[in-house]
Amino acid sequence: MNNPLYTGMPPAPTLPTTRRHPFSNAVNHALPRPPPQTKAQLPEQGDDKGKAKASEPPLPRQNTKAVPPSPPQVIVDKSRSTKYQRIGLLGEGGFARVYEVVDNKHQSRLACKVVTKASLKTKKAKTKLYAEIKIHRALTHPNVVQFLDCFEDDDNVYMTIALCPNGSLMDLLRRRRRFTEPEARVFMVQLLGACHYMHTHQVIHRDLKLGNLLLDAHMNVKVGDFGLAALIEHPGERKKTICGTPNYIAPEVLFDTANGHSFEVDIWSTGVILYTLLIGQAPFQTKEVQSIYNRIRDNQYEFPEHRACSSAAKQLIQAILTRNPSERPTMHDILDHDWFQQGTVPASLPVSIHDGVPRFDHITRTMSQANLATLRREALLDEDQEEDVASRPTAGGKARNNATAEIQRQEQEFQQAVQPGSPISALLKSARQPLVVGNAARESPMFRRLQAVAKEKRASPLKQRADVDVDGERDLGFEEIRRTELESQKARIVAQMAAPPQTKETENAAPAPQPAPGMAKGKQKAKNEQPGVKINGYDAAAETLTAALDALKQGRVLAHPDEEDVMQEGRVFIASWVDYCNKYGMGYALTDGTVGVSFNDSTSLVLSPDKHHFDYVMSRRQGTVYVRKYYTVNDYPEELKSKVYLLKHFEGYIMSRLFGDYDYVFEDTERTKGMDFLQKFLRMKDAIVFKLSNDSLQFNFYDHSKMVLSSHGHVVTHIDKNYKLTRWRLSEVMALALQPRPADADEAKFQQRLVSKVKFCKEVLLSIRKVSEQTEGGGEAEPRRQV
Numbered sequence: 001m002n003n004p005l006y007t008g009m010p011p012a013p014t015l016p017t018t019r020r021h022p023f024s025n026a027v028n029h030a031l032p033r034p035p036p037q038t039k040a041q042l043p044e045q046g047d048d049k050g051k052a053k054a055s056e057p058p059l060p061r062q063n064t065k066a067v068p069p070s071p072p073q074v075i076v077d078k079s080r081s082t083k084y085q086r087i088g089l090l091g092e093g094g095f096a097r098v099y100e101v102v103d104n105k106h107q108s109r110l111a112c113k114v115v116t117k118a119s120l121k122t123k124k125a126k127t128k129l130y131a132e133i134k135i136h137r138a139l140t141h142p143n144v145v146q147f148l149d150c151f152e153d154d155d156n157v158y159m160t161i162a163l164c165p166n167g168s169l170m171d172l173l174r175r176r177r178r179f180t181e182p183e184a185r186v187f188m189v190q191l192l193g194a195c196h197y198m199h200t201h202q203v204i205h206r207d208l209k210l211g212n213l214l215l216d217a218h219m220n221v222k223v224g225d226f227g228l229a230a231l232i233e234h235p236g237e238r239k240k241t242i243c244g245t246p247n248y249i250a251p252e253v254l255f256d257t258a259n260g261h262s263f264e265v266d267i268w269s270t271g272v273i274l275y276t277l278l279i280g281q282a283p284f285q286t287k288e289v290q291s292i293y294n295r296i297r298d299n300q301y302e303f304p305e306h307r308a309c310s311s312a313a314k315q316l317i318q319a320i321l322t323r324n325p326s327e328r329p330t331m332h333d334i335l336d337h338d339w340f341q342q343g344t345v346p347a348s349l350p351v352s353i354h355d356g357v358p359r360f361d362h363i364t365r366t367m368s369q370a371n372l373a374t375l376r377r378e379a380l381l382d383e384d385q386e387e388d389v390a391s392r393p394t395a396g397g398k399a400r401n402n403a404t405a406e407i408q409r410q411e412q413e414f415q416q417a418v419q420p421g422s423p424i425s426a427l428l429k430s431a432r433q434p435l436v437v438g439n440a441a442r443e444s445p446m447f448r449r450l451q452a453v454a455k456e457k458r459a460s461p462l463k464q465r466a467d468v469d470v471d472g473e474r475d476l477g478f479e480e481i482r483r484t485e486l487e488s489q490k491a492r493i494v495a496q497m498a499a500p501p502q503t504k505e506t507e508n509a510a511p512a513p514q515p516a517p518g519m520a521k522g523k524q525k526a527k528n529e530q531p532g533v534k535i536n537g538y539d540a541a542a543e544t545l546t547a548a549l550d551a552l553k554q555g556r557v558l559a560h561p562d563e564e565d566v567m568q569e570g571r572v573f574i575a576s577w578v579d580y581c582n583k584y585g586m587g588y589a590l591t592d593g594t595v596g597v598s599f600n601d602s603t604s605l606v607l608s609p610d611k612h613h614f615d616y617v618m619s620r621r622q623g624t625v626y627v628r629k630y631y632t633v634n635d636y637p638e639e640l641k642s643k644v645y646l647l648k649h650f651e652g653y654i655m656s657r658l659f660g661d662y663d664y665v666f667e668d669t670e671r672t673k674g675m676d677f678l679q680k681f682l683r684m685k686d687a688i689v690f691k692l693s694n695d696s697l698q699f700n701f702y703d704h705s706k707m708v709l710s711s712h713g714h715v716v717t718h719i720d721k722n723y724k725l726t727r728w729r730l731s732e733v734m735a736l737a738l739q740p741r742p743a744d745a746d747e748a749k750f751q752q753r754l755v756s757k758v759k760f761c762k763e764v765l766l767s768i769r770k771v772s773e774q775t776e777g778g779g780e781a782e783p784r785r786q787v
Contacts, residue, residue, distance in 0.1 A: 417431075
């Protein structure tokens, strides 16, 4: 809503570098398009807000539409026999108003957005309302205003949402004029948490501003007003609507309508918000809207000398307000910046900040670090907190064909509901249905890596995506359905992990992959002696674990003759990883010093431990064949320039901040070609599963322990949360389960968990096999994609 009346880095992200030969820098590309017409927004989903919203602060509101009539004093939801007593006006804009109401049945105070039916005559207006309801009700996050319900009467459509009694950040800024940096850090962590969550689930807000950041009773930020929000429904989709609030609009929205925009526009808005919180006015503020747009186009802003602002804050703002959207930092980049990491961070903010500047001189550095960690966790920004959009079970959604039919049915309902003559009741009925997205919009958090990019054949290779399914550490699913029930979700997800037998093609006269130091030849022998078609790594490990655990049930220990020969397997696995898949891909470092990036377009760069040679790995035949090309950091094709540039940042960040000097890491600098690389990755309820090209399977559990299974499951490597590594023959683990319980309680607990984790791994692998067999028996297999 407009003006709610609630009462109450340098151009590219600065990442540290470590040892490496110089890499090429990426190139900034100018935005050549002239300013568009700005008299009205160009709706994409039926935007009916008319003229561009007023900038803030302090540009006066530009909206000149007639004020809508007031709803009745008692608002009645006849479908639920509920009455709401209208208390007072909270905000207004366009054809809608927001009121504080009291639910007479439960005596609870809510906010109610009222949209006049007179404003819903066109398909465009109905589509916009449908999208707002559909998207908002699907989002459940501590820093997103909770959507409660929607209903109608003869004159209006009503949407009830959670009440935020402390108004908006815009209201608070008008009282305070500006905020201290500790206060801004709290607000920004919560905003970034909400933004990260929305992007994870394919939603672009497109109107992030102080007026839409509301404050609950405990002064926590809640993102509201999804009237301009858009859903990315397939990989590579770009939105082209010119919409938003002038001071907060990203340059690509205004000046690059040919290529469109995506998630990066929200990141730009967070930079504007941070500047405004610290300086007291928006960075591009002028009296005329066209002048604001010109300043945005030219990236023209400054930090007033009379407004104190730390150098770290300036650097962060400059990094975010980068004209080239591909060079803007991710949410986690921003949170890892020194402005957050080195500054004072309070645990929370009191309501008294309405009336004065709080003091934080009692907060020590240690307290700040602990407070930041807590704030991040509360905003669901930790790695182990990725979760799906609330996808409720849909009728008939237990099978793929039924779910596909559900999508088609809902699409047909939607098309009928938004027709000019269709009753509003049909629109609300359709909008209340669970959000079911097809064509690779991706139901699980893994699909947030399929963020909008340019279509195939555009300049940057990073902006090329294939319209196929993706296996990923946080985004995995099917093109046509959202996940319905937990078990069926797991089955569908793991099915994509079960790829057919791998073959490898090489170019540039590639040698065979070299074994890690100390690896016995038994591994090669075991592989070479396999008759007929080689089963894939999942099936092989599943068979081994199943046989061992079946024997355990009979009180026996099943030992494999190859266990001695393969005890050195599993030395190379993922030691550290970082997920930037909402923009680029997954970065990781292996225990042998190899650093790789699994890009969102199904290619990988794998940097040798010597930091000079790298492999370029491409997926062929739906991920069943991998083609390698070999280059050095000084000699590679021009089309790889952007990817090498990103490899530099991933390598620097991982090796300096994440990669530890653990006992199990080593540096195999002689291995300059054919390095192991990450093929697939998958998040499940209790663990993240990685599959490497050496057929090792790695399970990272949420208690921060890890388990690595060798290529056939004969060797189990366990790393506890304190990075202590133990390596076991599978028969030794099974023997532990048959031995008397150790007297030492900690040792007994460890052994019990070790066996339990092996059982968990077996269940995951059997699920992969089961669904793979069902897929093969039911017709054409799902398209698979390496990430």
